[in-house]
Amino acid sequence: MWHGWTRREDERLLTGRGRYVADIVVPKCLDAAFVRSAVAHGRLREVDCAPARRVPGVIGAWSAADLPDLPAVPRAALTDLSTPQAVAGREWPSLATDRVRYAGEAVAVVIGADRYRAEDGAAEVGVRIDPLPPAVSTVEALDGSVTLFDGRDNVALEGSAGAPIDEAVWREAAVVVEARYRQQLLLPSPMECRAFLAVPEGGRLTIWCSHQAPHRLRDELARVLGLAAERIRVVVPDSGGAFGSKSATFPEYVTAAFLAVKLGRPIRWIEDRAESLVAATRGRGQDQRVRLAADADGRLLAFELNIDADVGAYPQLGAGLPMLTASMATGAYTTPLVHATVRSVLTTTTPTYPYRGAGRPEATYAVERSMDLLAHRLRMDPAELRRRNLIPPERFPYETPTGRRYDSGNYSAALDLALKTLDYGRWRAEQAQRRAEPGAAPLGIGLSCYVERSGGEAAGLHEFAGLEACPDGTVIARCGTASSGQSHETTFCSLVAGPLGLEESRVRLIEGDTGEVAEGVGSFASRSAQLGGAALRQAATVLIGRARERAARLWGLPPGEVTWSGGTLRSGAGEPVELTLGDLVKATGPLRVDERIRAHTAFPFGAHAAVVQVDPDLGTVRVLRLVAVDDYGVVVNPMVVAGQTRGSVAQGIGQALYEGVPYGEDGVPLLRDGLLDYLLPTISEMPPLDMAETITPNPSTRLGAKGAGEAGCIGMPPAIVNAVADALEVTDPGLLRMPLTPDVVWQAAHAGEGR
C-alpha cells in the first residue's frame, strides 16, 4: 500500500474508485429521459406519449396532463435570494403545462429500463407547440410585445441599493463617464452534468444527488412531495464539480423523485451534455448602465448602476441574485454616493441561477471597467486613479453607501503587490515603445481591484459541525457542507486534527449526507471553510473542554488541573495520570459535541492584472500574462486555495474571451454542435499566471478564513477587457462586449474607419 497521496480524496479519484451518482448500482433501477421543447416560446397544444409507451423497454411516459399531481418546482428555501413576490403567479412547472417559455423546457418524461430505452421512447413522443414570439433579451422583454405570464409584468422584481443621486452631482462634476455593459449568459459547465437518483424503500426515499446543499434539497423535496423531512435522506457522493449550478431543486429532480415514489421503483436521471447545454441553468445575464463622476483630481464623487437582469423564463433564485450586484456596486472605493437599481426581467430563456461569483463578477465588472474609462478620460494612470480612491485600511469596518459592512482589508497593499508582481512599470514602458513604433502589435495592460462577498446572506450565515470521539481513539467530524471538488476531507480533517493534536489520519469526515449530519446549509458563496471550517474548529475547542471536564471528574480533580496535549489528557497535580481520548470514551461513555456557528458576511478582496497583445487584423487576443493577488483571510490549505484561484481564473478567462450563449432569431440557443459551439478554455488558452496573496484575517471567526474560490471569476474578466481596451485605445466601451471574440475585437479595432 502506497501512502503518499496528497489529499484524502486522491487515491479513489485517481484509481477509478470514486463514486459519482452515475456509478451507483441499484438493482432494478430505471432511467429517465426528458422530451424538451425545441421552440423558445409557444402554446403547448398536444403532447402524445402513447407512441413512446409502445417502445420496447419503456416503462412509462407522461406529460403534465398525465400527471395532475406532479408538483411544481419548489420555491428555494433560501430566504434572502428567493423573493416570494417575484415567484407568485409565475410558477415553474416540473413539466410544461399549457405554455413553454424556453427552448429546452421539459414537456414529457419517459422512463425506460435503461437510458437507451428511455431515449428510444422520448424520440417517439409527439409534441405540438404553436409558436409565440420569443424575447431573449431584456430589451425585447421590456418593450411590451411579449408577455411571459398572462396578466403579469415581465419585470418580476425591482429593487435598489443606496440612495438616489441628485442630478446636480452629475451636472457639477468635473468629469462623468457613462457606459453600457453586457454580462453575457454563461453555462457553468461542471464536467459532470446534473445527476439524480431516487430510491424509494418502505415509505422512505433515499436521494443520491451531485448537490451543493443536501439539507435544502431534502427540505424542498419533502415539501413538494408531501413527505416528512425525516423520511427523505439526501446523500451527496463524489461530485464532478458544481460552480454554483447544483444548489437548487430542479424540475427534473421533482419529476424523477415523484415518479420513483409513484412507481415504487428506483429512478435515476443522469443529464447528458446535450441536455445540459439547453436545460441547465445559466449564470450572469445583465444589461448594465453606469455613470461615474469624479473631480478633476480623480476623486470619485458618485457611481450609479442600473441593472436590467435577464433572469430567464421562471423567476427563482436568479430573480434575487442581481440584488447582490446592486449591494456590491460600491466596489473597493470610498465613493461617497452610490446608487444601484435592479429590474429582474423575464425572458424566454433557460432560467438564470447562481454561477461561480453569482452577482459579484457583474458588480466588479461595472465598477472596474468604469474606472479605466475614467482614467482614460482624465489621462491618469489607472493604477494611480485606483490608489487615490481605495478604501484605506484604517476605515474598516467600512459601511458602504449600498448597505454593506466591509469587514477588514488593506486594498492598496493588494494593488501594490499586484503591480510589483507584474512589474507594471516595465510593461508600461514596453507599451510606450510599441505605440511609438509603426506596425508594432498593440499591447495593453488592464487592472481590476475587486472586493467580493463570501459566506452568503444573513439567513444563511450559520453552519453545523459535530465531533464524535470514538473508543478506538479516532474522531468523526460531521459538517453541514458538501464538497464538489474543494478537498473538504483533506482540509476539514486537518482543521480538527490540528487543535486536537491528533494525526490527521485519525479524523474522518462525514458530510453531504442528511442521514448522518443533523443539519447543514451547504457549500456555495465560498462559505465552506469560512463557516464550516470555523464551526469544526470551534467544535474541537469544545471537545477538548468536555474531555478535560470528564477526566477531571474521573480523577476527582478540578478541570483546571487536567491538561490536554497530543490527544492525551494528563493530571497536572498530585500522582501523574494520563488517559488517551479513546480510553476516556471507553471509561466514561460516548463523547460527542454538536456546535452551531454564526458569523458575519466576509469580504475577500484583491487586485488582478492582465497584459494582452492584440492582432488588429485578425482580431485575436493573446494574453501574455496574468497576475492574481488575492486576500482570502487566513488560508487553511495553501495548495487547495491556489487550486481554487487558478481554476476560477480559468473560468474568468472563459467569460472574458470565449464563453457565451448566442441565440438565433427564433430564440433558440445556437449550440447545435455542443461544446464545439460553447467554447470552454483548454490548456492552450491558459496564459502564464502569477498568484500572490495578502492575508487580512476575517475578524468574525476565530479561524479567520474568508471565502476562497470565486475570485478569478470576479476580478479577471474586467482586468482582461481593460487590457484589450488599453491595447486598442478604445474609448467607446460599447465596442467591447464579452466574450471578446475575434469578430468583436476586429470591429473594435476598426471602428471609426468610416467603413
Add this chain to the structure above:
Amino acid sequence: MNIALTVNGRAHRLDLEPRRVLADVLREDCGLTGTHLGCEHGVCGACTVLVDGEAVRSCLLLAVQCDGRSVRTVEGLAGPDGEPHPLQRAFSAEHALQCGFCTPGFLMLAAGALESDPTIAADPERLRELLTSNLCRCTGYEPIRRAIQRALLQDTRKPPERSQTGSTAAIRPASPDQL
C-alpha cells in the same frame, strides 16, 4: 452481437446491442465506472481510454468495433501489486485534480502518449497540443501539465523545475524582455 474484449488484461465475452458505446459497456457491463462521460460527443475527453495502446474517446466508439481488441482503463493503470502508476502519484503531488471527474481521461491520454513517446513531456509545445484534447473545469490545467512532466521524471519527491510563472514561460513571455 457477441464480442470478445480484453479489459485491463481480463477477458470478457459480451453479448451486446450493436449501438452500445464502449464507455457504457465498460461502465455497465464490465463494472468499470472509473471511465466517466462528460459530453458524449467527443469534445471533453473525460471518457478517454486506451484501445490497443491508443487513446480514444470511448463515447464515440461502439463496443462492437472493439471486438478482439484490448482496452485499458484507469482501473488498469496501477501496477499488479496495486503500486500506483507514476502519473497517479504525480497528479496527486501536483494537485492536478479537484473534483476528479475529468481525471481518468487525462490520465489515460497521458499514459497513452508517454508510453508511445516519452519525449513528449519534455516538449512544451507538443505536450500543450496533447493536453488541449481534454477539458477540465477545476484546475486551470497548469497542475496537470506539471504532473505529467513530474511523472516523466518518475520521482514524486522532486518537483520539476518551475519558473515563477510556470514553464509555459517558454511559450509565452513573462516580461517584456522575453518578447
